[in-house]
Amino acid sequence: MAALVEATTEKQFEDLLSKAGKNLTVVHFQAAWAPQCGQMNEVMSELAREHAHAHATFVKLEAEAVPEVSERYEISSVPTFLFFRGGEKVDRLDGAHAPELVKKVQRLSAAGGPAGSAGEAVGEAGGDLNQRLKKLVNAAPCMLFMKGAPQEPRCGFSRQIVALLKEHGVQFSSFDILSDEEVRQGLKAFSNWPTYPQLYVNGELVGGVDIVRELAESGELENTCPRAGATLEGRLKALVGRSPVVLFMKGSRGNAKCGFSRQILELLDGAAVEYDTFDILQDEEVRQGLKAYSNWPTYPQLYVNGELIGGLDIVKELKESGELGAVLRGES
Known part of the structure; x- marks a missing residue:
């Protein structure tokens, strides 16, 4: 199954587990009111495409709409991810941790069949791409990889992160991943972060829009990123x-x-x-x-x-x- 599917009832949930058999099933217990769940659904959709060859199933489920399932698996917060094989729960992840979700899916997919890792993807792309990506993430003290440009973002998450950075006086450069498919695909494996936007500071990944929002709300964003007060010269x-x-x-x-x-x-x-x-x-x-x-x-x-x-x-x-x-x- 190559797309993220939705289960709206307990029966649909059970049917999806049954049809998956011994293949991996990843279930995202989410809430429409939680913005981090929307971001993680993008991650799930990307993983569904990448692992279509492994016949893994990726499911989103509104936790409060199917309380009997949520209670059975002790879901107390969103997002929460459960991993099933043969109808049995084999792993769990609490919180919006995209890199950890990717690692778990890679490990569990590999355990049940041939599934390439993110590290292998970069290796296959060759050292030249790896060196290019290193240069790109270090091209400025604060680098934003996004869809579109700051003046014209081409997705809602890119628009939100640009607004946050500007609101807090952060000086940043950007790269439009829609303009370069090699960078778009390679950076996901390089950073082990499967969605965009991605923010880097001094060559290190900070995260996506939810991480930046959390830093802004906690007052840490100004200390994490360079301020616009630095001279352009x-x-x-x-x-x-x-x-x-x-x-x-x-x-x-x-x-x-x-x-x-x-x-x-x-x-x-x-x-x-x-x-x-x-x-x-x-x-x-x-x-x-x-x-x-x-x-x-x-x-x-x-x-x-x-x-x-x-x-x-x-x-x-x-x-x-x-x-x-x-x-x-x-x-x-």
């Missing part, structure tokens, strides 16, 4: 110097979104020098601020050792004169 200085060679462009290395960016990538690739890229379409603050910082009004912009080299025309001239390799290596 300081941030830009850190970005241009984060690698020996950095290209600020439209799109990514694998998906250039303008002809000038595509051409400069070809020139850099031909020079056989390692370089990093930053997609200015993902961060309006950087896009506008860097033009003033460098006094260079267009993109792409190439930096070597924190110093601006120029755009496509300058790089072309360096290539034609035979100086590009030396400039990129910081030798001239």
Whole structure:
């Protein structure tokens, strides 16, 4: 069963357990009034798709609407997750802990049949993706991976987390996971967190919208995340110097979104020098601020050792004169 299904009566619940047989069944005891249950239903839906090959069943059940089932299994709070095999309860998880839910599903699915782990997924994707993801989560002190952009979020949870961060004066950069399927799928395995948005601080996962909301309500969010009081100039200085060679462009290395960016990538690739890229379409603050910082009004912009080299025309001239390799290596 490849989708999250709902049981609204005790009989439906029993029928689902019976039909699943020895396959894994995960039941989410939820409440419509609890926002964290909505977030965990997204996690359940994603897990249902990922584990369709294992014939696992994922069920949501309104705890207060089916009290006889809730009482039988001593459900006293939501969300609570029960794991069944052969009609018998084999495990339990209390609370909105997405990483722990993922781990339990992976372990129990693997115990009953072939089910790949999140770690294996990253391994199969290769070290290059792993390195790219590490760079992305460390691209700014506070990185938000979301659907859409802060100016135009493309899902309710992304809209909520952006509002929370702005309300509490948090300075953050963002990445639109809808623009890059490799990052969208890879980051779920990298972080062991199957849904978006995802917030990282100093390269470490903080969590999704519910975690950020809890931090905001407890007064801890301001201490966890960098404040907007940090100067933009300081941030830009850190970005241009984060690698020996950095290209600020439209799109990514694998998906250039303008002809000038595509051409400069070809020139850099031909020079056989390692370089990093930053997609200015993902961060309006950087896009506008860097033009003033460098006094260079267009993109792409190439930096070597924190110093601006120029755009496509300058790089072309360096290539034609035979100086590009030396400039990129910081030798001239």
